Amino acid sequence: MRKDVHTDGTPRLCASCDARHKGICGALDQEQLIALAKTSHKQHAESGTELLGDAERIDTYAVVLSGVVKLAKTLSDGRQQIVSLQFAPDFLGRPFKSESELSAEAATDVSLCTFPKAALERLMQASPELERRLYRQALDELDQAREWIVTLGRKTAGEKIASFLLMIARNIDPSADPDRDSANFELPLTRADIADFLGLTIETVSRQLTRLRADKVISIENNRNVVVPSLARLEARAGN
Amino acid sequence: MRKDVHTDGTPRLCASCDARHKGICGALDQEQLIALAKTSHKQHAESGTELLGDAERIDTYAVVLSGVVKLAKTLSDGRQQIVSLQFAPDFLGRPFKSESELSAEAATDVSLCTFPKAALERLMQASPELERRLYRQALDELDQAREWIVTLGRKTAGEKIASFLLMIARNIDPSADPDRDSANFELPLTRADIADFLGLTIETVSRQLTRLRADKVISIENNRNVVVPSLARLEARAGN
DNA sequence: CCTCCGCGTTGACCCAGATCAAAGTTCAGG
DNA sequence: CCTGAACTTTGATCTGGGTCAACGCGGAGG
Numbered sequence: 001m002r003k004d005v006h007t008d009g010t011p012r013l014c015a016s017c018d019a020r021h022k023g024i025c026g027a028l029d030q031e032q033l034i035a036l037a038k039t040s041h042k043q044h045a046e047s048g049t050e051l052l053g054d055a056e057r058i059d060t061y062a063v064v065l066s067g068v069v070k071l072a073k074t075l076s077d078g079r080q081q082i083v084s085l086q087f088a089p090d091f092l093g094r095p096f097k098s099e100s101e102l103s104a105e106a107a108t109d110v111s112l113c114t115f116p117k118a119a120l121e122r123l124m125q126a127s128p129e130l131e132r133r134l135y136r137q138a139l140d141e142l143d144q145a146r147e148w149i150v151t152l153g154r155k156t157a158g159e160k161i162a163s164f165l166l167m168i169a170r171n172i173d174p175s176a177d178p179d180r181d182s183a184n185f186e187l188p189l190t191r192a193d194i195a196d197f198l199g200l201t202i203e204t205v206s207r208q209l210t211r212l213r214a215d216k217v218i219s220i221e222n223n224r225n226v227v228v229p230s231l232a233r234l235e236a237r238a239g240n
Numbered sequence: 241m242r243k244d245v246h247t248d249g250t251p252r253l254c255a256s257c258d259a260r261h262k263g264i265c266g267a268l269d270q271e272q273l274i275a276l277a278k279t280s281h282k283q284h285a286e287s288g289t290e291l292l293g294d295a296e297r298i299d300t301y302a303v304v305l306s307g308v309v310k311l312a313k314t315l316s317d318g319r320q321q322i323v324s325l326q327f328a329p330d331f332l333g334r335p336f337k338s339e340s341e342l343s344a345e346a347a348t349d350v351s352l353c354t355f356p357k358a359a360l361e362r363l364m365q366a367s368p369e370l371e372r373r374l375y376r377q378a379l380d381e382l383d384q385a386r387e388w389i390v391t392l393g394r395k396t397a398g399e400k401i402a403s404f405l406l407m408i409a410r411n412i413d414p415s416a417d418p419d420r421d422s423a424n425f426e427l428p429l430t431r432a433d434i435a436d437f438l439g440l441t442i443e444t445v446s447r448q449l450t451r452l453r454a455d456k457v458i459s460i461e462n463n464r465n466v467v468v469p470s471l472a473r474l475e476a477r478a479g480n
Numbered sequence: 481c482c483t484c485c486g487c488g489t490t491g492a493c494c495c496a497g498a499t500c501a502a503a504g505t506t507c508a509g510g
Numbered sequence: 511c512c513t514g515a516a517c518t519t520t521g522a523t524c525t526g527g528g529t530c531a532a533c534g535c536g537g538a539g540g
Contacts, residue, residue, distance in 0.1 A: 071386075073386070073387075076479075076480060080394070081389060083386040094379065095379065096376055096379060097379075101383065102386070128371065131368065131372065131375065134375070135335075135371065135374070135375040138375065138378045139334065139336060143334075145386060146313070146323040146324065146342070146385060148389060149323045149392060150321040150323065152392040152393045152439065153439030154321045156527090191487075191488060192487085198393070199392065199393030200527075200528090201529080202488080202489095203490085203530095204526090204527055206488060207489085207490080209488095210489075210490085223487075223536095239315060239316075240315060240316060396496075397496075397497065430517070431517075431519095432517085440497075441499080442518080443498075443499080443520085444496090444498075447497090447519080449518095450519070462506080463506075463517075
């Protein structure tokens with residue numbers, strides 16, 4: 001198998017990934033892709049690995065190829081809040097800033113395709129199309145962040161949990177048939193992570209999940225595998 | 241006084257504003273500016289006016305010339321959350337989407353410079369520099385939104401109020417000397433708005449303000465004019 | 481096989497902030 | 511100057527979710 005092109009003949013962004021890189025591959029011509037591929041690098045990280053520390057210099061961007069990355073902020077006394085979850089094939093990085101205010105950690109086992117900041121920024125100059133795609137992703141993330149602000153500011157614990165499960169279902173249910181009303185997925189986060197994402201405590205998360213289970217809105221096996229027989233019924237709990 | 245140029249000779253974006261339009265004027269050449277100025281339109285709205293309803297079509301963008309605009313979402317049962325405050329000279333609009341998920345309302349008396357969506361999008365195609373500036377603003381807003389997520393998810397009522405006052409001070413204190421440790425500004429929001437911004441109730445907002453006053457961290461005249469003798473002391477209350 | 485350890489659940493109790501109720505303030509309009 | 515309406519403050523009480531504590535469970539390592 002050739003290393004420099006995908007099976008369909010388009011150039012690979014990094015030698016070892018077959019997945020396309022949203023917002024990047026599609027925006028570049030053959031020559032640009034090959035140049036970027038030379039500097040890119042595939043990386044695996046197991047769950048819990050810190051990918052980028054708070055206040056660390058950013059010299060690398062990445063695309064999430066599989067798994068879930070959590071972006072978090074920690075207050076000086078240790079309180080933590082997850083501000084975003086990045087799913088494949090999200091772009092990971094903060095253009096126009098060299099220092100991160102966020103820490104990034106692998107929530108599950110993760111594979112990434114990384115490339116140096118400078119290489120991508122050079123390409124952004126050259127390709128307005130690339131910049132436009134990244135701009136769109138930033139706007140999407142802004143929409144999501146605002147959606148989450150409403151959840152954090154005005155929803156009850158039960159509504160937060162329901163909203164969270166819906167969000168996960170939409171992002172990682174493998175059987176992504178939009179018509180189907182049921183869903184079935186593996187939770188990418190521990191109870192502690194869910195709590196940090198929703199501004200709750202582990203105990204409250206656990207109790208609310210128990211309640212949803214008691215009300216037959218979901219069922220959970222092995223603490224991780226969630227089955228939602230009716231997304232509509234779950235949505236009714238999300239309080240929108 | 242000529243209507244087509246600023247006092248320094250650069251073209252006006254709209255005939256009646258002398259203020260520059262962040263992210264727009266600077267990115268365009270003379271010819272583009274003149275073209276845009278033809279379609280632009282200055283608009284005043286008094287406090288409380290709804291500028292854009294939830295789920296309304298967006299066919300106009302705007303730049304905030306003065307005053308404060310609040311962007312909010314409302315849940316079906318009436319709970320409301322303000323997701324962002326836009327200060328002059330922020331850009332107001334959501335590129336690449338024709339429908340708003342947010343409502344925009346004038347929090348204070350506001351003046352705007354509006355222009356048709358199509359005109360700006362044409363310019364964005366023509367000027368990568370313009371697009372880049374808007375991209376930067378979107379990234380800045382994303383950073384702010386994430387900052388706010390931490391505030392909403394993990395801070396106490398007292399910390400939320402202190403964070404809010406600091407944010408306002410940074411955005412609208414007219415005597416914006418970064419070295420000075422004191423500040424002095426007029427609150428652009430009612431107690432009800434502050435509550436909707438911080439995910440609290442009016443009563444809690446009022447009590448926390450009273451407490452800050454009792455502790456001599458701030459003083460308030462006429463319910464609106466805030467004096468902060470020491471921003472450092474206020475910052476110590478913000479819990480970062 | 482057992483034991484340990486990291487997760488998750490459950491129960492009892494508490495408190496920050498919500499809710500309910502009632503006064504004060506401020507200010508536009510008459 | 512007076513009046514009313516909108517906004518703000520303050521007090522009393524309640525409650526959702528936090529805190530503290532105990533226990534359950536499953537998988538890795540001996």
